[in-house]
Amino acid sequence: MTCAELEILLCDYVDGTLRAAERSALESHLAGCSACSELAKDVAGVTAFIETVAPAEPPAELLTRILHVLPNGRPVAEKRSWWKKLFGGWVHGMLQPRYVMGMAMTVLSFSMIAKFAHIEPRQLRPADLDPVKIWASIDDRAHRMWDRSVKYYDNLRLVIEIQSRLKEWTDQDQAQVADASKQPASAVKQNVESGKQKAESSQQAPPSGAQKPEAGSEKKR
Amino acid sequence: MATVAIPAAKWNWVPPYPQGRTANNLDADAQLVERCLAGHDSAWEDLVKLHTRRVYSICYRFTNSDAEAQDLTQDVFMRVFKNLKSFRSGEGLFVVWLTRLTRNLLIDHYRRTRMDRATESIEDQVKVLEETIAVLARTDGMLAGREASEVLQAGLQKLSPELRETVILRDLEELEYREIAQVLNVPEGTVKSRLNRGRAELARVLRRHKVRI
Secondary structure: OOHHHHHHHHHHHHHOOOOHHHHHHHHHHHHHOHHHHHHHHHHHHHHHHHHOEOOOOOOHHHHHHHHHHOHHHOOOOOOOOHHHHHHHHHHHHHOOHHHHHHHHHHHHHHHHHHHHOOOOOOOOOHHHHOHHHHHHHHHHHHHHHHHHHHHHHHOOHHHHHHHHHHHHHHHHHHHHHHHHHHOOHHHHHHHHHHHHHHHHHHHOOOOHHHHHHHHHHHHHO | OOOOOOOOOOOOOOOOOOOOOOHHHHHHHHHHHHHHHHOOHHHHHHHHHHHHHHHHHHHHHHHOOHHHHHHHHHHHHHHHHHHHHHOOHHHOOHHHHHHHHHHHHHHHHHHHOHHHHHOOOHHHHHHHHHHHHHHHHHHOOOOOHHHHHHHHHHHHOOOOHHHHHHHHHHHHOOOOHHHHHHHHOOOHHHHHHHHHHHHHHHHHHHHHOOOOO
């Protein structure tokens, strides 16, 4: 018997279910093979040890828990209506105690603020529900709000400053354009020539003393 | 430190399992399943009562966590209720079907929690080891009952999932080799080979922790 053959038969040997011939062959192999003998000892030792181990008992509440999840012993076949499918998710979330409590506290806070600020809501009348009236009211409010916001931004100091600066620049540009159009072409030519002469004189070598103050100023820096 | 003496090989060793399952309770399983499928309400409850212990035990031994084992047991029964129609009593035993279902869930759970285990703090492992050593010091390495269960539990966690599940199904749940082969979907020879390796590895782990086996 080889070691590989022994490994296959070892479980049955430990179980005590081997036939006599196989058992004697296996035992003779064990007597001459220290590795297999060691393996057999380990296997038998562990199996005997596990025999002494207490079973893992589930807690008593587990059974109740499972049966609770499956009411009347049957799985809950949850049939969700179209309404629940559409709104079930977030409505269910909103109905959690913490959110409901938060909403209640918010309403309470606003009502207290309104009371202390002497803001009293006007009683609603049937005439207020006329669609034309509602639309006119909304339109009126929207226009008022728009005008108010435009006026608010126009009155901001920053906006006024920017607008006045822009106006100044625009005026200056317009004045320059007007001056240029008034000057005759000969005057423009003279100006150009005199400008050229000035440029040539500045390109000539400057006096030697002129650099000293600059050097001195660099040292000061 | 006391050395561990492995007793002489128990060549005359008798299998520890007068198998817990008899022809009667196999019939009972088949009848229960039929009653469940026929719509008897009490049958579902009986089925849960009958098999909760087995499913919980497998889950607990594999995961080493009571909370996870409870959740997984609940999931197993939810899946049983959904898929019981797919069970054919002529094709195999209900216990094998249930164990296979449990094992599949455990494997899914094992893969899902791989990252959690990788980040498990070394302090937790040291704590378990210290508790085991304390138990052993109190009992001089001779363990039984609940203490042996705790030490075995720590040892099982050192095995690879393949070896662990094989040892659990054979030595703790007492399934036949043929049934384990069906559950794991491997040949019987592979089951025996894994069982030998698992037991030998477990023996080494226990010996390292000074347990007398």
